[in-house]
Structure formats: structure tokens, C-alpha cells
Amino acid sequence: MTTTRTNDEPQVAWYRNIKVLRVVAQAVFVVAVAALFFWLFNNLINNLNRLRIGTDFGFLSRPTGFQIPYDEGFNPRSPVRDMVLVGVKNTLLAGLFGILLATVLGVLIGIARLSSNWLVARLSAVYVETLRNIPPLIIIIFFGFAVFTFGPFPILSEATQLQIPGTDKTGLILSNTLWAVPSFVAGPRLGVFWLVIAAGLVSAVAVFVWRTRLHERTGVPDRRLRWSFGVFGLVAIAATLLLGDAFDISYPTLAESGRRIAGGFRLNNGFISVTVALGLYTASHIAEIVRGSILAVPRGQSEAANAIALNGFQRYRYVLLPQAMRLAVPPIISQYLNLVKNTSLGVVVAYADITALTQTSIGNGQPAPQSILVLMGVYLTFSLTISFLLNIYNRRIQLVER
Amino acid sequence: MKRVTVLLLGLALVVSACGGDDGGDGEGLLEEVRDRGTIRCGVNDVLPGFGVVDDTGNYSGFDIDFCRVVAVGVLGDADAVEYVPLTAAERFTALQSGEIDVLIRNSTWTATRDGQEGSTFLFTTFYDGQGVMVPDASDVMSLEDLADANICVLSGTTTELNLTGVFNTRGIPFNPVVFADNTALRPAYEQGQCDAWTSDVSQLTASKAAIEGDGGAAQRILPDVISKEPLGPAVLDGDSAWAQAVEWSVMATVQAWEFGITSSNVGSFPTDDDRIARFLGAGEFADFDPGLGLDPDFAVQIISEMGNYEEIYNRHLVPIGLPLGGTPNDLWTNGGLMYVPPFS
Secondary structure, three states: OOOOOOOOOOOOOHHHHHHHHHHHHHHHHHHHHHHHHHHHHHHHHHHHHHHHOOOOHHHOOOOOOOOOOOOOOOOOOEEEHHHHHHHHHHHHHHHHHHHHHHHHHHHHHHHHHOOOOOHHHHHHHHHHHHHOOOOHHHHHHHHHHHHHOOOOOHHHHEEEEEEEEOOEEEEEEEOEEEEEEEEEHHHHHHHHHHHHHHHHHHHHHHHHHHHHHHHHHOOOOOOOHHHHHHHHHHHHHHHHHOHHHEEEEEEOOEEEOOOOOOOOOEEEEEHHHHHHHHHHHHHHHHHHHHHHHHHHHHHHHHHHHHOOOOOOHHHHHHHHHHHHHHHHHHHHHHHHHHHHHHHHHHHHOOOOOOOHHHHHHHHHHOOOHHHHHHHHHHHHHHHHHHHHHHHHHHHHHOOOOO | OOOHHHHHHHHHHHHOOOOOOOOOOOOHHHHHEEEHHHHEEEEEEEEEOEEEEEOOOEOOOOOHHHHHHHHHHHOOOOOOOEEEEEOOHHHHHHHHHHOOOOEEOOOOHHHHOOOOOOEEEEOOOOOEEEEEEOOOOOOOOOHHHOEEEEEEOOHHHHHHHHHHHHHHHHHOOOOEEEEOHHHHHHHHHHHHOEEEEEEHHHHHHHHHHHHHOOOOEEEEEOOOOOEEEEEEOEOOOOHHHHHHHHHHHHHHHHHHHHHOOOOOOHHHOOOHHHHHHHHHHOOHHOOOOOOOOOOOHHHHHHHHHHOOOOHHHHOOOOOOOHHHHHHHHEEEHHHOOEEOOOOO
């Protein structure tokens, strides 16, 4: 009568028991890494204390001390955190407009490179291959210097002013530092106007849903986009006509001194250089991504589209692009993040983005480690937000594998 | 294999835990520099007269010469210098992190820099002020005429802060156009993207000479002087021995000028006066060592290799249009501010 041990393992000493060793190894590794970071952090704090540089984030309440370029409303006595907000705003503006330009241009050029027109295809190939291989800093410098500093635009006091035909108002002012276009400013009853617009949006969405359900129920062509836009358009036109004084148009005027432009929407040369240069550069990358994702759609799809006599535009719109864009979205998200981070190069053309302002404030005495941490936090927030939002879109359209 | 891994990780843990012995990084910078054999000097490489680098990599200028003066004083060799070119915005971070031993880069002595930026400013080698330069053809005559103007300025400098302060006090609106260094600033100014350029008057004089020398438009420096700008070397807080070694090396050049000792006559200068003998470490004072950590004949080495203050000044700053006589940089006996403590 032998009892069989259910546990067949031989008794092993703990220092040779593989399960124990695995756990111990992990623990030792974690402790080693933690010790390293603790030592680094301690070293930093000790040195900062020794030099009597602050180790906290109190510097955010100190006055900035310097004037921010092209931001007349900024008071140099306002605290550093206000300066950070201005920097965030400038970076976001350059980033958003750059992303817009890059997407539109990139998709067009990506498709163009696959065109059957030899000249169009070759020109887009040249564009992509040239811009992809030049570092973005060089493109920004080139733009800033070739277009503005040494470019064809006159100095501000002799700026080119283009009148709106039929009126004596200026539609466009061009110079080598500032460009200006008319802009909308809030008039009275603006709140009512926005309420009406919001109501229009809601009804447009309601119409969209209604037409979709109708189509599902009865098979009638939904034409839902046409209906929705039509409804919204009617509401908007009605609002503009009835509440027309909600908006005023502000026309840019060059001041007597020839040194500033009053009114209108003013763009400074740094902003334009950074936005356009990065838009062009990122567009070349997006073009390649789009081209690659279109080519990844199986050939059979294009052939089938041709077989049922869809023309080129219809082939792209209904067959190729819907399938291609699913593949393209994740790499395009990366390119958007790169563009936002590349706006930090704007410091070279005197654009006051968050990096430039942080460098200036460090140079003027704010503590460097904390300022850089704030800067990194800002970029991290941008990146995480952009990728979070776009990943929502991506999850909805991505290919679902079984 | 697992055992080896565990042992190695344990060793790494132990090593990292006892690696933090850096208390007092600054103490003993003098010994550290002597062991290393070179001085790392933070300098400007784009400012004519003060610090420029030519296309063979040789640095020259007023501040560069003072780097060499310190090298002679501490190490006995004017060429034992490693020049670290820095922009205005990064110079104090480089000093704080220990990347350079001394910063001689036309930097202004301010309370904030002594305090929260962790640096210690030494003897002022150049008394300057901030000014504004406009093209000669412009109709700007005073600061009030610069309302709403674009004004070129370097990032991270006292000029930027002073500009904001002065203009806000006088209620003059303006727009700063901020650059990291003069290479990008100068074309923007010359092409009219800025109406004016503000900087230390010495920098403006150098740039004026450079622009006009390269065939550009004539320039005019406005008579308004916006602020005091005492320029001098800076070291990191917490190491008095190093600070004093640097400072007395620099001050030796002014003391030599006061005595009339130049590079050509230092070898044969009469040392009957006790003060001169102590200073030069000559005669019965050949072993006079006040305990600064410098050789007894450090002054002789400095003067014979680099010259006295006047020679250094004449070599670099007079050619760019900055006279010495009658300015604050003249000797105190001539009505200027150059006055050094006695070497005794």
C-alpha cells in the first residue's frame, strides 16, 4: 500500500527553485531601476539646493518679465503660467493649421502620384522625394529667409494693400513681417446667433438620422448629406439675414506710422513660415502613406470597379479610398504628432511657440529642470490628446480580423 | 544562468546605491582643473571684438583673451583652454550643470543671476550700457519714435528684460522680434523686418562696424543708454577658492596696467617698489604666496603672454570702434572705474 504523492516535484532548495528565482530576479530588477532613478533625482535636488535654485514649481507665479512677440495684449508682469498658456495657444494654432494643410495636400499628392497622367505623376513624385529627404528645420529656415527676409514682400510701412473690388476697404495686406485679412468680430446679439446655429446643427443631425432610417425602412435613396447640409444651410442663411448685425467684419488697416496693422486677422511671418513649411513637409510623408495604403488595396478591387464602368473619381471615392484610409490612419496619426512636435523648430524664425518661450524664460532666470518638465508635459498632453481622439476614429473604421 | 543574472542584478543594485558621493561637486574645482590640465571656458563665437571663431577654428576676442589669462594664471599655459561656444539662453544652464568651469561671454552681472541662477559674478572687465541702433536713413531720433516698432533682440539676455521694462515704464508700445543669436538677427534687421536693434552698446558698435564694413547701409546708435551692463566672468556658486583664483588672475591685468607693466617691459621692470615686487614675485618676494592657489610669479606669466588690460583692450576693442580713454573702462587714476584691490 504505497501512497502516491500528488506533488511529484522533488524538494529543491529555494535558491535553485526556478519559481522563487524568477520572482526574486524581477524584484531585484525593479529595486535596481527604482534605486537608479531615486539616486538621479536625489542628485538633482541636492545640486539645485546647493546652488539655491528653487526645487518647486513656484516659479510659475513669478512675473514673466519679457514681452511676447506679436501679442500686444500680453502684460510682461503677468505670471509665467500665463506665458505658458500663450505658448500653448501659439503651438496649437501652428499645429492645427499645419495638420489641415498637410492632410489636404498630402492626400491629393498621394493620389496624384498614382495618376495615369505621366506629368502629374512625375511632378508629385519629385515633390515627395525632395521634401521627404530634407530636414524640416532646413525647410523652415528656407521659408523664413527666402520668402520673408530676403523675399519679394515689402517692409510693413510700404506694404502691398489689395482693395476689395467695389469698396474702399482693404482685403489683403502683405509685407515681410505681417499679413492681414479681414476677420469677423462679435457684434451685439452674438449669443442668439450661436444659439440659432446650434439649433440648426441639431436639426441637421436629426434630419440625417431620419433620412438614414427612411432609407433602411423603404429603400429610398437617403441623400442624407444633401438633406442635412440643406437644412443647416437654410438655418444659417436665415440667421445671417435676420441677425445680420451679429457679426461685423473687421478690415485690416495699416496705421499712420506704418508700423502696425489695426483690425483684421493678422498673421506674422514666423507663424506662416512654420505652418506652411511643416505643412509641406508633413504632406510629403502623408502622400507616401496614402499612396502606400491605396496600393495595398487588392488589385482586384480596381479591376472590378473598372469592370462596372466607374470612372476614376468614383473608383477612388466608393471603392479605393474607403478601404485605403483604414490602413492609412495609424501612420497618419504619427505624422500629426510629428508635426506638432516639429513646431518647436519655429524658434529659428522668431515664432513664439511654447519651446521658444520656455527657452527665453530659462535664459532669463527661471529654473531649468522644472521649466523643461512643464514643456514636456505640454507636448505629452498634445500628443496623447491627438492620438486619443484619432484612435477613436481609427477604432471605428479599422479592419476587424477574425 | 539565472543565478548569474541574479548575482549581477544584485551587484548593480549595490553599486548604484553607493554611487551617490557627489556632495560638494564645486569644492575643489581648482584641483580638478589642475588635474584635467585644461579650463573649459564658456564663450561667444559670433560677437566681433569679444568672441569670434574663424574658419580654421581659432577663437579670438576680448573675452577669449581673458579665458587665456585665467588659463595662464591657473595652469601656466594660455592654450590649455577648451572653448565651449554658447548661446545667450543656454549659458547659465551650462554653468549650473558643470559643463563649463567659467563663463566669460559678455554676461551682465545682475542680482537674479547671482541668486536664483546659482552663479557668482567676478571682477567686471567691461562697463557697458544698453543702447538701440537704427539705420541712419530712418527718422527715429529717440526712444519715443519707436512706438509700435519691431525691435530685434536676443533671447535670454538682460537686454530683453530691460527693453520691456523701460518701454513699459515710458508707455511706449513695441513688438520684440526675438532671435537665438546674431546670425539670424542681423539679416532680419538689415532687410527691414526690424525697425531697430537693441543690445549692449559694445555689441552694437561691433555690429555697426561689421554691417558697414560689409557694404551695408549706414547705421546710427541712438544717444539713449537704457541700462547699466557690467560685463565680467562668472563661476558657479559654492567654490570660493576657484572664484578667487579666477578673479585675481583677471585683476592682475588691471594692476599691471596701473603700475605701467606691459608685455614688453615685464621682464626688465624695476622692482624696487615693494608693491611691484610682491605683485611680480620678484627679488626678496620671490616666494610671496597670499594663499590663492596661484604660483608666486603668476602675474609675470600672465603679462608676458597676454599683456596688461590696456593691451588686451587695444588689441580687440579699439579696432571695432570702442575707445578706452575717457570711458568707464579707463583706469581709476584717469577717471574711469578700473580699480583693483592691492596684491599684498
